[in-house]
Amino acid sequence: xxxxxxxxxxLSACLAMLLCFASITLHVSPLWAVEPGEILADPKLEARARxxxxxxxxxxxxxxxxxxxxxxxxxxxxxxxxxxxxxxxDDATIMAYLVQRYGDFVLLKxxxxxxxxxxxxxxxxxxxxxxxxLWRVSASRAQLAASNSEALSEAEEAQLAAMxxxxxxxxxxxxx
Amino acid sequence: MIIEAGHYxxxxxxxxxxxxxxxxxxxxxxxxxxxxxxxQSTAVMQFIMVALxxxxxxxxxxxxxxxxxxxxxNSHSTKPMIYKISGVWGNHEGSxxxxxxxxxxxxxxxxxxxxxxxxxxxxxxxSIQAWISAAFFLFILLTxxxxxxxxxxxxxxxxxxxxxxxxxxxxHPPLLYLGYVGFSVTFSFAAAALxxxxxxxxxxxxVRPWTxxxxxxxxxxxxxxxxxxxxxxxxxGFWFWDPVENASLMPWLAGTALLHSAVVMxxxxxxxxxxIFLAILAFSLSLLGTFLVRSGVLTSVxxxxxxxxxxxxxxxxxxxxxxxxxxxxxxxxxxxxxxGVFAPLSREGALVLNNLLLTTSCATVFVGTLxxxxxxxxxxxxxxxxxxxxxxxFVPIVIPIFFLMPIGxxxxxxxxxxxxxxQRMTVALIVALLFGLALAAWHGEPVLAAVGAxxxxxxxxxxxxxxxxxxxxxxxxxxxxxARGLGLPRSAWGTAFAHAGVGLSLxxxxxxxxxxxxxxxxxxxxxxxxxxxxxxLTKIEPRPNSNFDALVAQIQIRDGSGIVxxxxxxRRLFKTRTMTTSEAGIATLRMGQVYVTIAEQNADQSxxxxxxxxxxxxxxxxxxxxxxxxxxxxxxxxxxxIGLGRAAANKGKQKPNAQPHPVAAAE
Numbered sequence: 013x014x015x016x017x018x019x020x021x022x023l024s025a026c027l028a029m030l031l032c033f034a035s036i037t038l039h040v041s042p043l044w045a046v047e048p049g050e051i052l053a054d055p056k057l058e059a060r061a062r063x064x065x066x067x068x069x070x071x072x073x074x075x076x077x078x079x080x081x082x083x084x085x086x087x088x089x090x091x092x093x094x095x096x097x098x099x100x101x102d103d104a105t106i107m108a109y110l111v112q113r114y115g116d117f118v119l120l121k122x123x124x125x126x127x128x129x130x131x132x133x134x135x136x137x138x139x140x141x142x143x144x145x146l147w148r149v150s151a152s153r154a155q156l157a158a159s160n161s162e163a164l165s166e167a168e169e170a171q172l173a174a175m176x177x178x179x180x181x182x183x184x185x186x187x188x
Numbered sequence: 189m190i191i192e193a194g195h196y197x198x199x200x201x202x203x204x205x206x207x208x209x210x211x212x213x214x215x216x217x218x219x220x221x222x223x224x225x226x227x228q229s230t231a232v233m234q235f236i237m238v239a240l241x242x243x244x245x246x247x248x249x250x251x252x253x254x255x256x257x258x259x260x261x262n263s264h265s266t267k268p269m270i271y272k273i274s275g276v277w278g279n280h281e282g283s284x285x286x287x288x289x290x291x292x293x294x295x296x297x298x299x300x301x302x303x304x305x306x307x308x309x310x311x312x313x314x315s316i317q318a319w320i321s322a323a324f325f326l327f328i329l330l331t332x333x334x335x336x337x338x339x340x341x342x343x344x345x346x347x348x349x350x351x352x353x354x355x356x357x358x359x360h361p362p363l364l365y366l367g368y369v370g371f372s373v374t375f376s377f378a379a380a381a382l383x384x385x386x387x388x389x390x391x392x393x394x395v396r397p398w399t400x401x402x403x404x405x406x407x408x409x410x411x412x413x414x415x416x417x418x419x420x421x422x423x424x425g426f427w428f429w430d431p432v433e434n435a436s437l438m439p440w441l442a443g444t445a446l447l448h449s450a451v452v453m454x455x456x457x458x459x460x461x462x463x464i465f466l467a468i469l470a471f472s473l474s475l476l477g478t479f480l481v482r483s484g485v486l487t488s489v490x491x492x493x494x495x496x497x498x499x500x501x502x503x504x505x506x507x508x509x510x511x512x513x514x515x516x517x518x519x520x521x522x523x524x525x526x527x528g529v530f531a532p533l534s535r536e537g538a539l540v541l542n543n544l545l546l547t548t549s550c551a552t553v554f555v556g557t558l559x560x561x562x563x564x565x566x567x568x569x570x571x572x573x574x575x576x577x578x579x580x581x582f583v584p585i586v587i588p589i590f591f592l593m594p595i596g597x598x599x600x601x602x603x604x605x606x607x608x609x610x611q612r613m614t615v616a617l618i619v620a621l622l623f624g625l626a627l628a629a630w631h632g633e634p635v636l637a638a639v640g641a642x643x644x645x646x647x648x649x650x651x652x653x654x655x656x657x658x659x660x661x662x663x664x665x666x667x668x669x670x671a672r673g674l675g676l677p678r679s680a681w682g683t684a685f686a687h688a689g690v691g692l693s694l695x696x697x698x699x700x701x702x703x704x705x706x707x708x709x710x711x712x713x714x715x716x717x718x719x720x721x722x723x724x725l726t727k728i729e730p731r732p733n734s735n736f737d738a739l740v741a742q743i744q745i746r747d748g749s750g751i752v753x754x755x756x757x758x759r760r761l762f763k764t765r766t767m768t769t770s771e772a773g774i775a776t777l778r779m780g781q782v783y784v785t786i787a788e789q790n791a792d793q794s795x796x797x798x799x800x801x802x803x804x805x806x807x808x809x810x811x812x813x814x815x816x817x818x819x820x821x822x823x824x825x826x827x828x829x830i831g832l833g834r835a836a837a838n839k840g841k842q843k844p845n846a847q848p849h850p851v852a853a854a855e
Contacts, residue, residue: 047787048709048796069572075430077574080423120574127569131559135552135581142544150532 046079050090057097064093064103068110069120077120191256194244195335198285201237201292202325204230208295208318212311216383224307227314228299234321235296242276242289245334249276255341258282258334264347264764266735274358275348280482280498281334283361287478288324290362290369295321298373298398305394312380313373320372323505331498347735347764356416364409364436368474370402371439374446375471378464379513382520387464392454395467397823399450402470403443404819410436411812419772424703424783424800426808429578434557435477441550442470445543452536456601458529459536461521462543468517472510473550479506485561531603538596538604542589549585556581590643590694593687594650598657612653620646631702631803640698647691651684679825686818693811699780699804706799709790719801721782722746726754728795736760738771741786741795745775752777757784757797779804 046065052058065079070086078086078093089110096106110118122128208230215223248256249272252265262279263272271278277286295317302310328334377395381387413436418426427433446466452459479485483499530536556573564570594616598609624642628635658680659673704719715724727742740758744751755773762769773784780803787796 046707046798048707051707067576069574075428075572075574080421080425115570117570117572120572121576121580122571122573127563127567128559128571131555131573131577132581134555135548135585138551139544139548139585142548146540146544150537153529 046090047087050087050094052094052098057094060103061090061094061097064097064106065090067107067120068093069118071114071118190244190247191253191335191337194241194247195333197237197240197244198325198329198335201234201241201288202322202329204234204237205318205322205325208234209315209322212315216308216312216315221307224311227311227318231292231295231299231314231317234318235292238285238289238292242285245282245285246273246276249273249282252345254343254345255337256334257336257338260338260342260345262348263345264735265344267348267353268734270355270358271348271353275352277361278348278352278357281328281332283365284324284328284332284482285334286361287365287369288321288328290365291317291321291324291372294369294373294398298376302394308384309377309380309386309391309394312383313376316376316379317372320376320509323508327498327501327505331501344764347762350736350760350762350765350767350769351420353735353762354416354420356412356420360409360412360416363405363412367402367404367406367409367443368436368439368477370398370405371443371467371471371474373398374402374467375509375513378467379516381464382513382516385520385523387460387524389454389457392450392463396447396450396454399443399447399467399470400819400823403440403447404816404823406436406440406443407812407816407819410440411809411816414812415809419774420769423785423798424772424802424805429556429573429575431557432481434553435473435480438473438550438553438557439470439477441546441553442466442473445546445550446470448539448542448546452539456530456536459540459543460524464521464524465517466543466547468510468513469547472506472513473554475506475509479503480557530601533599533606534604535596535599535601538592538599541592542596545585545589545592549582549589552582552585553578587643590647590690593647593690594653597651597654597683597687612657613650616646616650616653619649634701637698637701640701641695644691644695644698647694648688651687651691655680655684677825679822682818682821682823682825684818685821686815689811689813689815689818691811692807692814693809696804696807696809696811699807700802702803703805704801707797708799709794709796711792711794716799718782718799719780719803720747721752721777721801723782723784723799725795725797728789728793731758733760735764736762739786739789741773741784741797743773743784745777745782755782755784757786759786759788776806779806779810781805 046062052061062079066077068078068089070076070078070081070083070089072083072085073081076086078089092110093106096109101109107119111123116123122131124132208227211230212224212227215221215226245258247253248259249263250269252259252263252272254260254263258279258281262275262282267275275282277283295314298310298317299314302313374395377391377398381391410433413433414426417428418424446463446469449459449463449466453463479499479502483502485499556577560571560573594613595606595609598604598612599606620642623645624638627641628638631637655673655676658676659669661669661672664672706716706718708716710716710725712725712728715722717723722745724744724746725741726744727740729740729742731738731740738758738760740756742754742756744754746752753775755775757773758771760769760771761767770785773782775782780801783800783802785798789795
């Protein structure tokens with residue numbers, strides 16, 4: 013295993029490994045992530061390395077990117093990413109290499125393919141469906157309101173006046 | 189003896205909850221008011237029993253009674269007292285006991301503060317509440333008994349997971365549970381309304397304070413949890429889209445939608461079916477969260493349980509309550525009459541749009557959280573759904589909400605004038621634009637941070653446009669304006685503050701783009717520039733403690749004129765579990781924070797460090813506090829204190845022959 017300027021001591025390496033496997037730490041990483049020794053001299057390459065690392069999952073951890081994880085495996089992956097960047101590979105090639113080696117599981121952004129169709133489309137499909145449903149409801153409501161607002165026939169007017177008359181009296185009395 | 193009493197009290201609570209669940213329901217069916225009234229006294233007794241039980245477990249933890257398995261596995265005699273107490277719920281069994289304690293607390297509160305509620309609604313609601321508590325009492329007693337003894341008590345315990353030995357544990361779970369479980373009340377209200385078939389604006393008014401209460405605590409709980417993660421994790425992240433976090437975010441989104449749709453129902457008698465559905469949804473998602481966290485489906489620091497029996501039991505509870513309530517909903521919803529009609533461009537219309545966006549965002553979190561589980565169960569294929577997914581789906585759905593929030597406040601009920609509302613927003617837009625430009629000029633790249641900050645300022649200023657328009661009128665003197673401001677309903681102020689709180693949090697989030705990060709190795713006396721500050725490593729020293737040994741680094745922070753403050757990041761080695769944790773050194777300066785974590789000391793005495801300057805980061809949580817302040821103001825509104833319920837009850841007293849309250853008339 014390649015070691016940086018900041019080698020984990022045997023004990024804490026075992027511990028980190030254990031913790032990660034036992035998943036006690038989860039996203040809670042009390043130890044250490046990117047180490048000073050790993051950082052590349054070229055700031056542009058380093059920025060790309062950080063960006064890539066934040067998209068890659070630490071495979072033995074719970075929902076943690078290799079950029080944030082202290083597990084030895086995450087460190088190995090960070091080093092691999094940086095080595096390949098230094099060798100001049102582009103981002104897509106590096107990602108493809110890691111996916112080929114570890115499967116889609118390594119990608120924090122799931123790929124868009126048949127199995128993830130529902131995952132990617134559901135949010136927006138729901139939004140469109142919801143908006144469409146609302147539009148339909150509001151249209152039918154408007155129609156209903158329009159049909160209700162038609163002028164009353166003379167007979168209905170008279171009926172209404174008769175119904176309202178006693179109430180008006182009452183109101184008048186109360187006011188008085 | 190105390191332990192046995194506590195255990196027995198829990199069994200009694202179960203018995204009481206079964207009585208409370210069945211007798212009032214039977215009384216409703218047979219129209220026996222006396223039987224229905226039993227719900228109140230049993231609810232109070234039930235709470236007292238659970239409280240006794242909880243007190244007994246707390247006692248065992250405080251005196252380190254190592255004859256209890258729960259204490260052995262999670263405590264140690266040298267553990268500080270605060271963690272002995274908070275350690276009661278720092279484990280699966282204890283946290284479930286806290287869950288039912290809060291459930292019973294809400295039941296008792298409901299029984300005590302519902303004197304003015306119609307009897308049918310009150311007793312049915314309490315009965316449903318007892319169904320829930322009975323299920324969870326059974327769960328605890330059958331699968332997760334905190335009072336189990338060990339055959340041969342050891343001399344010493346195994347100590348609490350060091351990550352949990354933090355003041356956060358004392359605050360975060362109780363707040364979160366108050367929120368989660370608070371939604372059980374709205375759920376019970378919804379089920380009661382469906383059973384009795386009476387749902388009207390009065391119902392919405394009775395439910396509103398409970399929804400607000402749950403929402404306030406959930407907001408506080410999430411904000412607190414996020415801050416806890418932030419300062420324990422060591423790289424300053426505060427939201428990870430972890431399934432456990434998502435589990436608390438989903439009920440919050442549904443609950444927020446519910447708060448808004450209930451307003452429409454209360455004021456305009458519309459959106460009834462939808463409001464009832466949201467009330468069911470909010471608690472269903474709370475239950476789902478409990479299932480995800482407690483069953484061990486997601487292995488995580490929060491999931492203390494790894495026993496599959498427990499998972500299956502909670503799944504059964506989940507299916508029973510969600511399935512039952514949704515069937516009831518499907519069966520009854522069609523009988524609900526729709527009320528007030530409104531134009532699409534109106535306050536109601538804006539609130540409907542708010543609900544569409546909030547529920548869609550909630551569904552997005554739901555899909556993102558559960559999809560990997562289902563995919564793996566169905567095909568065996570493993571995928572990860574991480575922050576990049578949510579940034580691409582959740583964020584674009586939520587952003588429009590921020591735009592619409594201030595405008596919606598300005599639209600009138602029934603039929604609004606968008607143009608007039610837009611005109612009134614001009615001030616907010618101009619201020620936001622200037623602020624965004626100023627920040628961009630000051631902090632520079634990235635542009636996205638300035639755009640986000642501008643949106644946040646628009647939201648903050650826009651939240652007060654409505655209130656401003658109601659206070660500042662032409663030809664009014666200062667004292668008149670003051671009087672006008674004080675005379676406004678508290679809920680108007682509450683709305684403004686809650687919305688402005690969202691804006692503040694957004695400002696803090698946007699400003700993360702301007703953060704500075706440095707990963708360096710420093711020796712004693714080394715200095716380094718970090719944003720506007722200069723940091724110097726002035727001391728490295730070991731500090732032994734009762735149950736851990738710490739390595740502490742002292743760092744002085746200076747600005748141009750001299751020393752501002754100092755921080756002490758540390759590493760702690762816990763003796764019992766031989767586990768190391770990192771304590772960040774944090775100083776809050778000008779709303780931002782200097783954040784430093786250290787690694788083990790190198791052989792040459794130098795120290796590897798991560799240093800961050802995070803401008804305005806404290807606004808993220810300050811915004812959460814302001815949001816809850818707004819919620820509190822709404823809760824104290826006159827309309828809720830002197831509710832329609834009391835008015836109706838008084839009317840009933842004065843005129844015995846008068847038509848009783850519509851909900852009471854249901855029987």
